[in-house]
Amino acid sequence: MNMQSVSRSLLCSAGIFLFVAAVPVSAEGASEGTYSETRDGVAFIQALSDEHGFDRAELTGWLGEAERQDSILKSISTPAEKTLEWYEYRRIFIRDEQIDGGLAFLREHREAFERAETELGVSKYIIAAIIGVETRYGRYLGNHRVLDALATLAFDYPPRSAFFRRELAEFFLMTREQGFDPLLVKGSYAGAMGYGQFISSSYRHYAIDFDGDKVADILTNPVDAIGSVANYFARHGWVSGGPVAEQIADADSLAADSALLTSGLKPSRTIADYRAAGLEPVSELPDDGPARAIRLEGEEQPQLWLTYHNFYVITRYNHSHLYGMAVFELSRALRSQHDES
Numbered sequence: 109m110n111m112q113s114v115s116r117s118l119l120c121s122a123g124i125f126l127f128v129a130a131v132p133v134s135a136e137g138a139s140e141g142t143y144s145e146t147r148d149g150v151a152f153i154q155a156l157s158d159e160h161g162f163d164r165a166e167l168t169g170w171l172g173e174a175e176r177q178d179s180i181l182k183s184i185s186t187p188a189e190k191t192l193e194w195y196e197y198r199r200i201f202i203r204d205e206q207i208d209g210g211l212a213f214l215r216e217h218r219e220a221f222e223r224a225e226t227e228l229g230v231s232k233y234i235i236a237a238i239i240g241v242e243t244r245y246g247r248y249l250g251n252h253r254v255l256d257a258l259a260t261l262a263f264d265y266p267p268r269s270a271f272f273r274r275e276l277a278e279f280f281l282m283t284r285e286q287g288f289d290p291l292l293v294k295g296s297y298a299g300a301m302g303y304g305q306f307i308s309s310s311y312r313h314y315a316i317d318f319d320g321d322k323v324a325d326i327l328t329n330p331v332d333a334i335g336s337v338a339n340y341f342a343r344h345g346w347v348s349g350g351p352v353a354e355q356i357a358d359a360d361s362l363a364a365d366s367a368l369l370t371s372g373l374k375p376s377r378t379i380a381d382y383r384a385a386g387l388e389p390v391s392e393l394p395d396d397g398p399a400r401a402i403r404l405e406g407e408e409q410p411q412l413w414l415t416y417h418n419f420y421v422i423t424r425y426n427h428s429h430l431y432g433m434a435v436f437e438l439s440r441a442l443r444s445q446h447d448e449s
């Protein structure tokens with residue numbers, strides 16, 4: 109999450125492979141021997157043992173086991189994904205089997221969801237929708253060894269090596285803190301892990317132990333995953349019971365080039381601005397509440413939405429308004445059908 113590359117892996121994990129024009133990766137950059145023997149690898153080990161008290165021999169052993177994966181370099185250096193229109197994106201995530209899977213997941217972990225709502229103030233439907241969109245409720249957790257993914261990107265992918273070296277360091281810290289074997293943890297090709305696809309730094313900041321066994325395990329433990337996704341939202345300012353988004357009936361009430369269709373994800377206007385332009389939210393909302401109007405391409409015609417602070421919080425998980433809308437729609441479908449059952 110939090111990364112374009114992760115949303116790409118999500119689309120792949122949803123069975124949609126959009127990225128056909130892969131850039132061939134030159135063999136020239138290939139490391140000789142193991143990563144633990146390269147100059148960068150030696151410096152990395154030195155720094156991590158100096159700063160965080162790791163045993164050098166142990167780190168050297170782990171990094172010596174890391175395998176360069178050309179498929180990962182291919183995935184990450186593929187040109188930006190085709191920009192999907194909303195109706196195309198929606199089809200990937202808002203489907204009967206996604207909804208049925210979510211209802212079953214909500215039933216199975218009812219107690220954890222109730223506790224996440226009470227203790228962390230985050231809607232269970234939003235939590236379930238995130239886990240549904242990320243991994244189909246834990247069914248697609250990623251098949252790459254995270255050590256291989258992060259080492260390959262840290263040492264053989266210069267454009268983002270600084271970022272991935274930090275994540276590799278965070279990975280070793282996280283596995284030490286949780287008592288995981290760094291050689292065994294699996295995840296996406298970009299190193300995102302578990303039900304909610306946390307990258308290592310997010311894991312350390314936001315994953316929590318939610319079943320009381322003193323381990324924050326979002327890799328195999330759905331209860332910890334539910335608590336951790338809720339914690340991520342709580343820490344990013346989710347407002348319990350606050351409005352998320354609503355569709356405006358008349359999509360033409362704002363011209364496609366209106367200055368009120370702001371570009372940044374963060375709402376930079378107020379509800380009063382939109383009221384002044386003739387857009388009236390259905391829900392009763394204060395004039396000074398932050399809002400952002402967005403236009404989406406529907407199956408047959410454009411849609412106009414007003415989105416609010418909580419919608420912005422969803423996009424802190426993945427910086428895309430299409431992602432935010434998929435999570436919101438899935439959460440609404442889960443809410444309406446769960447309430448019926």
Ligand SMILES: [Ca+2]
Pocket residue numbers: 316317318319320321322323324325329332
């Ligand atoms: Ca736990």
